[in-house]
Amino acid sequence: MSTSLGWGILGAGGIAGAFARDLSTGGHRAAAVGSRDGERARAFASKHGIPAAHEGYEALVSDPSVDVVYVATPHSHHLEHALLAIEAGKHLLIEKAFTTTGDDAQRLVDAAREKGVFVMEAMWTRFLPTMVAARERVAAGDLGEVVSVVADHSQMLDLSPGSRLIEPSLGGGALLDLGVYCVSLAHAFLGPVARIRAAGVVDDAGVDHRGAAILEHAGGGMSTVTFSMETLGSNRATIAGTEGVIELDPSFYGSTAYRRRHESDHDEAAESFTPEHEGRGMQFQAAEVERCIAAGQLESPTMPLDETVAIMRVMDEIATQMRDSSRG
Numbered sequence: 001m002s003t004s005l006g007w008g009i010l011g012a013g014g015i016a017g018a019f020a021r022d023l024s025t026g027g028h029r030a031a032a033v034g035s036r037d038g039e040r041a042r043a044f045a046s047k048h049g050i051p052a053a054h055e056g057y058e059a060l061v062s063d064p065s066v067d068v069v070y071v072a073t074p075h076s077h078h079l080e081h082a083l084l085a086i087e088a089g090k091h092l093l094i095e096k097a098f099t100t101t102g103d104d105a106q107r108l109v110d111a112a113r114e115k116g117v118f119v120m121e122a123m124w125t126r127f128l129p130t131m132v133a134a135r136e137r138v139a140a141g142d143l144g145e146v147v148s149v150v151a152d153h154s155q156m157l158d159l160s161p162g163s164r165l166i167e168p169s170l171g172g173g174a175l176l177d178l179g180v181y182c183v184s185l186a187h188a189f190l191g192p193v194a195r196i197r198a199a200g201v202v203d204d205a206g207v208d209h210r211g212a213a214i215l216e217h218a219g220g221g222m223s224t225v226t227f228s229m230e231t232l233g234s235n236r237a238t239i240a241g242t243e244g245v246i247e248l249d250p251s252f253y254g255s256t257a258y259r260r261r262h263e264s265d266h267d268e269a270a271e272s273f274t275p276e277h278e279g280r281g282m283q284f285q286a287a288e289v290e291r292c293i294a295a296g297q298l299e300s301p302t303m304p305l306d307e308t309v310a311i312m313r314v315m316d317e318i319a320t321q322m323r324d325s326s327r328g
């Protein structure tokens, strides 16, 4: 899908490059990039064939060729940078984690609603063909009643000095970077969370390196999430119902395959789904943003803003319990 909307990329870091490539793969139009450093903006623009390069984020959000701003800075700065774009009247796609706290998420959502601009958390996995197919299977009742989600997101990330991942002022930690995918998956299939039990390993600076949580969902379902930025893990997820299960292959938080099984199937999968598309798959969330804006919707029904805030509040509580457990 391609529309005339111009994308403005705010921050020329790692994920911004991946998104720029997928915008192009999906036939979307990158209009401008903004960086704190003008030279970095120009190099990024030249590498990705983007017509305008701005020094400073104010210049980016003021650019009339930009309709939608993609915020790709550390999550500690998402609120500040989103507010800049909202003030300028731009629509927004904001990298996960949306903010660093539930209160900040609510503040951002309130500002966007007041201004009347579109905002969506860039939980790109929800828009991947695999997740679309999994939701369709669940909606069709193929799993019976969904009662359990189990998800692990564990990677050995670069935690050397200077990494944003171990820097408290940049929102460092495994939960906000990796655990968010697990919590979001559980929330998508089991709904609001009523009770939380969590524990984790938190360093002296207050940054969580790994953790685990059991979530009791208001509808009666249970989920178990584990996350780590210093060990490898299964990176699998299962969505289990009373009549079957969907097993998402590693890495469940990216474009991956699933198998659907039923009790009577033993080792035989009832269905296998393998995605076929070009690129990393971030173009599907861009298509959703453009579809919503074209339809005059200010949020996505697949990643609603109240759900993003609710997920952030679950993560607030997990973070608190991880700190308490680590002290204990």
Ligand SMILES: NC(=O)c1ccc[n+]([C@@H]2O[C@H](COP(=O)([O-])OP(=O)(O)OC[C@H]3O[C@@H](n4cnc5c(N)ncnc54)[C@H](OP(=O)(O)O)[C@@H]3O)[C@@H](O)[C@H]2O)c1
Residues within 6 Å of the ligand: 010, 011, 012, 013, 014, 015, 016, 034, 035, 036, 037, 040, 041, 072, 073, 074, 075, 077, 095, 096, 097, 122, 124, 164, 170, 176, 177
């Ligand atoms: N969707 C995904 O698969 C995925 C993957 C990785 C990360 N992410 C998310 O994307 C966001 C950025 O992560 P990243 O890995 O791309 O980080 P990164 O490589 O460190 O890039 C972040 C960029 O933010 C800008 N920035 C603005 N203020 C900053 C500050 N005070 N300190 C450092 N950088 C600052 C910098 O760009 P300029 O200097 O050019 O302005 C920097 O290059 C995070 O929220 C992360 O969770 C998403």
